[in-house]
């Protein structure tokens with residue numbers, strides 16, 4: 024039967040079960056069920072005996088018979104199930120889903136238990152283990168391995184147990200195995216020793232042995248990553264680039280003036296290299312879509328400045344977007360300063376600009392009376408249109424949704440787009456999220472930067488921390504103290520910040536010391552005033568929330584204290600640390616926590632104290648947090664793989680990308696006979712999957 028057949032018509036399903044499968048597992052066709060993979064396998068050769076169960080780190084399984092089921096009453100209500108085999112007895116404990124457990128577990132019956140033994144009140148037992156009936160279907164279907172599928176309480180309650188799913192998939196394979204068609208070419212299959220697709224589907228559901236299982240998983244992961252990369256790479260190829268009439272051939276007066284008169288340092292080789300790469304794009308006749316990556320403090324702003332002057336010298340308008348009001352304002356200020364002697368009209372457009380002023384800015388954009396507009400996403404609202412927009416620079420892109428990027432690209436005569444990241448992104452992520460962009464990397468910091476010394480101190484060292492601050496201030500340096508308070512837009516609890524601020528004031532009284540405060544609930548103008556006082560060295564201490572996270576540049580600041588540092592993510596911490604170490608003096612980053620820090624939190628602190636390398640930190644972040652949490656909601660759609668995992672399958676991702684690259688190079692139109700499977704599959708994916716439209 025064809026794979027697009029409705030699941031209702033599979034033997035054993037029918038309308039009622041179809042509805043449940045659809046609702047609970049989003050399975051509506053044969054194809055969907057075929058691609059519903061086990062998340063683990065019961066390997067009967069690896070069953071524990073209860074007497075051997077130790078308080079280990081890892082998951083184990085054993086078979087036992089229930090001897091008693093007991094529910095405690097009152098506070099901390101739980102179910103304690105005693106289960107035994109011929110070697111001993113152990114407790115299984117549940118705190119949640121008690122009714123369901125009581126229904127499912129029966130005394131004197133045998134179950135397969137899978138879980139992690141823990142020490143609970145001095146006894147080894149299992150808390151919330153997975154349990155399955157130990158019967159033929161669960162045990163015998165496929166020799167050694169039995170597949171265990173993800174389930175939900177609703178599914179199990181309506182009788183669609185693991186063994187039912189097994190049965191359904193077995194039915195499906197017997198009627199549809201011949202409808203599964205190969206998607207890869209013979210070449211790729213034989214060169215990389217990949218299982219053919221039928222074998223892979225058969226074995227991922229019902230593996231005969233470990234090797235078959237591994238190779239089946241490899242095949243299906245490869246396939247998923249390969250077709251993703253293939254599409255991303257196609258978008259990147261010249262033929263798919265949009266033609267552009269913006270050919271920035273000239274290097275004009277403004278660029279020369281900046282280079283000759285305004286820099287008090289030499290560009291690093293890395294900066295020169297990326298400017299060259301970008302320039303090449305700008306005169307290629309095609310729209311540029313380039314990602315500029317570089318560690319905090321590597322000098323992306325000056326690169327952006329050169330690029331935008333090239334556009335302006337070629338008589339175009341430029342738009343520079345930042346993710347937050349404070350950063351947009353900071354850019355506006357910095358760039359205005361750099362370009363003060365230039366004949367260039369610059370305006371700032373953010374949400375808090377007054378309507379009247381906004382109206383006149385919008386009008387000036389339309390009539391080409393503004394060369395450079397700097398702003399937040401206010402600049403891509405529907406009512407804003409440009410006269411001659413030739414270049415868009417998006418700073419700290421990860422906070423912009425892909426859709427927003429898309430809106431700018433939608434023009435009839437599309438502008439060049441340069442995306443700049445705040446911190447480095449792990450290679451695998453940038454290869455997927457930004458896989459359709461060309462990438463430039465600044466892999467060098469300006470000379471003379473001292474390595475920032477980073478410490479993790481417990482609250483007991485508060486006095487030492489205060490003394491450090493005093494010493495630095497007496498040497499003429501300035502200090503940031505940062506508190507973890509959330510978003511600019513979010514209603515927030517000031518308490519931590521304000522308590523902190525008060526204790527800082529007590530410790531550092533005026534008039535000897537002056538303190539600035541900046542947080543998300545202040546009016547932008549007030550923030551500006553406070554920031555300005557700090558920038559001008561009128562205040563020595565800046566107490567702030569992480570609104571200062573991105574972009575803020577005060578080279579005289581030598582120390583950043585991060586309070587409750589465990590509440591920050593790694594890339595945030597790295598960004599924050601990047602606020603110091605911008606001048607020549609030794610810089611410090613002090614991470615303050617109390618002693619109650621999670622395992623994960625400790626790893627973050629260790630990563631920070633061990634390395635200053637943003638690329639390493641990004642990798643660690645990906646490992647600790649997982650890709651979904653690292654990206655915004657908008658972007659995580661694309662990494663929602665069915666089977667592949669961007670963290671665990673890095674090598675496979677690289678391989679898939681290489682194979683896809685080679686294919687495109689050898690047979691761009693996929694017209695060779697040997698590539699017909701790939702062509703058919705690709706067309707099918709393009710027809711059915713929406714996620715592609717979102718990133719192009």
Ligand code: ADP
Nearest residue numbers: 288289290291319320321322323324325469576
């Ligand atoms: P980021 O890449 O984090 O945005 P910035 O553009 O803010 O970094 O630059 C950080 C600091 O380094 C700024 O004070 C800038 O003036 C300075 N800087 C940039 N390039 C150089 C260079 N080639 N030599 C010395 N200092 C530089």
Ligand code: MG
Nearest residue numbers: 323324573574
């Ligand atoms: Mg920056």
